[in-house]
Amino acid sequence: MPERKRLTLKDLAAEIDVHYSTVSRVMNPATRHLVAQDVAARILEVAEARGFRPNRIAAGLRTQRSGLVGVVLPDIANPVFPPILAGIESVLAQKGYVPIVVNAGTDKSRQRFIIDQMIGRQVEGLVLATAEREDAVLDYCIRQHIPVVTVNRGEETGRVSCVVSDNLLAMRLTVDHLVGLGHRHIAHIAGPAALSTGFLRREGFVQAVRRHRLRRDAWHVIEAASYSREAGKLACAQLLEAFPAVTAIAAGNDLVAMGCYDLLRERGLDCPADISVVGHNDMPFADALTPPLTTVRIAVHEMGEEAARLLLRQIDKPGSDAVTVQLTPQLIVRGSTAAPRDDAP
Amino acid sequence: MPERKRLTLKDLAAEIDVHYSTVSRVMNPATRHLVAQDVAARILEVAEARGFRPNRIAAGLRTQRSGLVGVVLPDIANPVFPPILAGIESVLAQKGYVPIVVNAGTDKSRQRFIIDQMIGRQVEGLVLATAEREDAVLDYCIRQHIPVVTVNRGEETGRVSCVVSDNLLAMRLTVDHLVGLGHRHIAHIAGPAALSTGFLRREGFVQAVRRHRLRRDAWHVIEAASYSREAGKLACAQLLEAFPAVTAIAAGNDLVAMGCYDLLRERGLDCPADISVVGHNDMPFADALTPPLTTVRIAVHEMGEEAARLLLRQIDKPGSDAVTVQLTPQLIVRGSTAAPRDDAP
DNA sequence: CTGAAAGCGCTTACAG
DNA sequence: CTGAAAGCGCTTACAG
Incomplete structure (x- = not known):
């Protein structure tokens, strides 16, 4: 046949x-x-x-437009990315574009290799979910003059368009909530400082506790090695050691919060009775955890949509200015936060 | 610039x-x-x-090989699909191929539209995660003589290669476990019969209870409208009505199992003390639910890898026979199953 | 309104 | 070993 x-x-x-x-x-x-x-x-x-x-490929060769956009993901198994991808894909589809999706991991040289391949395939632009605060791969893309937008994670220099959630606000909402419940010893388990999300949420946490005039010994920050459940658990153990008075933890994201759950359970501590925990992202099934996780919901699908829109604009008018779109997150209060015990320090 | x-x-x-x-x-x-x-x-x-x-596109025009493979997903937000996609992408990458990913939903005419677009883009083959037991879109692909393999869901006629998990075995493991715990009134909330997974798991359930010589009034099957938490909850309510003696539920998948959790909680019933629940898929964080979900783990990443391998083989030798690869699932026993109460009917 | 031609950036038989 | 040519399937100025 x-x-x-x-x-x-x-x-x-x-x-x-x-x-x-x-x-x-x-x-x-x-x-x-x-x-x-x-x-x-x-x-x-x-x-x-x-x-x-x-044959769209032949047409593309002639018109110099492939109708292809590259999407570079650090890890598609992380539940934040699928809805972002869905958002990207949906607006791309409306304009006759189609995404090429690659799981690029965190290794920068592999990311660069993949981007080279994508450029070889004539992608008209790139959506990077892999950006770090200082990112050689991003620099490379800029040097290549290929339209780029970063999604979820921002970039420092303002040279490319970014679509992010407001991380400062997220932490402010979190801390306000915790302080409102009566907590006076609050900690943050930050994500990696090399990522804008890790850096800014930490920044937001510090700003927020200062706004509430918490004394320096009433709050604490510790950094998790990565945004994972395991790293969160480890960091939580270190935190309890370093800051035993803690009654509330603002976790860098939901996976880190799950790590806290794991450790607290292991130590026989009750959440929220002994320690309140807040996550970030509102990943699928955060409501089905025990206790249901209080967390910050970010507009993941919209983030993807907006990133695609920005990229398409960039493709249409190559010279246009880089913009940062910041979406507004929302605190979702569930069962993992409560007032501290009366006998709390 | x-x-x-x-x-x-x-x-x-x-x-x-x-x-x-x-x-x-x-x-x-x-x-x-x-x-x-x-x-x-x-x-x-x-x-x-x-x-x-x-320029790979120009080369592709000349050599008649695009290096593109289309991946058609019903819903990327469903946690089964990201790891499958990751598996597909990883073996494709080794061979210099790249996936075009589209969220096609469940509407057949939209799926067909998308496949037409993909063919226009000269994809060399298609991985369908959207197949139904009788699927007009699949028929269409076959008529087009484009290499296709279905993943996760199989197809009845054996005309295309499929990579699936062994659904009969999954239900046998599930029922064996439940019977072993002492359950004598067991129900299955099936997924849609139009999908091979829904059909075969139901089939497997029935075979398994018969093997255990359960009397016809000792087991019950009800079908959920879809593989979703909401549909699972609804079906669970109907089940309790229709089969009040039930002490154990084999859910069609983990989302349906979560729906059962939701309903049981609403009714003040304890899982597993009052009713045991088993899921299927072992989706991420199934272990973090309360109670941790006993479920059947399927080899999702391998499923994707194998699908890509089969497709690539099909592309290399167009005439080759369709094969079905069945991966072996594994029961993961956690906290949602226990012996029935002594006073259970 | 329609045709004939050039050309997009490659690969690859065919000469030399 | 290297060059010149044809051609993959389109789009689009240019004639008529």
Whole structure:
């Protein structure tokens, strides 16, 4: 069963007895009006009947537009990324673009290799979910003059467009909530400082506790090695050691918060009775944990949509300014936060 | 800042003063040996220095190979799919292929539209995670003679290669476990019968209870409208109505199991004390639910890998036979299953 | 309104 | 070993 050769403009033109350029004009809605109604109708009819689909790759070669956008993810298994990807894909689809998705990991040289491949495939732009605060790969993309936008994580220098959630606000909402409940010994388990999310949430935490005029010995920050459950558990253990008075933890994200759950359970501590925990992201099923996780919901799907929109704009007008779109997060109060015990220090 | 035009073979050839076909030969490792060592070295050097990356699209047009594979997902937000996608992507990458990923939903006409687009983009093959037991879209792909493999869900007629988990075995493990614990009134909340997973797990459940010689009034099957938490909750309510003696539920998947959790909690019933629940998939964080979910772990990443391997084989040898690869699942016993109460009916 | 031609950036038989 | 040429399937100025 040999694969039947795909039809071409010429095949179709021969069948209808017109020049293939005429078929081309008809197949493209934008140029369809250039040909006589009846001819167009006949061509369309035959095209439909024979299931003709013009070769977009050949067209792209000619028009210098691939209709491809590269999406570079650090880890698609992390539950933040699928909805972001879905958002990207949905607006791309509306404009006839399609994403090429690669799981690039965290290794910068591998990321660069992948981006080179994508450029070789003529992607018209790139969405990076892998950006760090200082990112050689991002520098590389900029040098290549390829349209780029970062999503979820921002970038320091303002050279590229970014779509992020407001991390300062997130921590302010978190700390306000905790202080409002009566907590006076609050800690933050930060994500990696190399990532804008880790850096800014930490920054936001510090700003927030200062705003509440908490004394320096009433709050504490510790950094987790990564945004993972394991690293969160480890950091939580160190935190309890370093800051035993703690009654509330603002975790860098939900996975880190889960790590806290794991450790507290192991130590026989009750959440929220002994220690309150707040996450960040509101990942799927955060409500199904025990206790249901109080967390900051970020607009993941919108983040993807907006990133795609920004990128498309960048592609349309190459010179346009880089902008940062900051989406507003929302605190979702559930069962992992409560007032501290009366006998809390 | 105009986008610097990308380099071409001709640009490079002009710079080095050789014919561009020579540059072409050097850029492709497979034909590199055709040119003199020193010339090749010089070309490679300049190519590296100038950051030349051959246009894969143009090459693909010439060689009739796009290096693209289409991946059609019903819903990337469903936690089964990201690891499958990761698996697909990883083996594709090894062979220089790249996936085009689209969230196609469940609507068949939209799926077909998307597949048409993908074919227009010259994908060399398709991985469908959207297959139903009788699937018009799959029929369409077969008529187009495009290499296809289905993943996670199988297909009835054996016309295409499938990679699935052994659903009959999964239910046998589940029922064995439940019966072993002493349960004598067991129910299954099945997924949609239109999907192979829903159909076969139901089948497996029935076979398993028969093997244990449970009397017909000692087991019950009810079908959920979809594989979702909400549908699971609804079905669970109906189940309690229809089969009040039930002490153990084999849920169609983990989301359905979560729906059961939701309903049981609402009714003030304890899991596992009043009713045991078993899921299917072992989705991320199934262990972090309360109680931790006993479930069947399927080899998701391997499933993706294997699907990609099968597809690549199909692409290499178009005529080759369709095969079904069945991966072996594993029961993961956690806290949602226990012996029934002594006073259970 | 339609056709004929050039060309997008490659690969690869064919000469030499 | 290297060059010159044809051609992959399109789009689009240019004629007529």
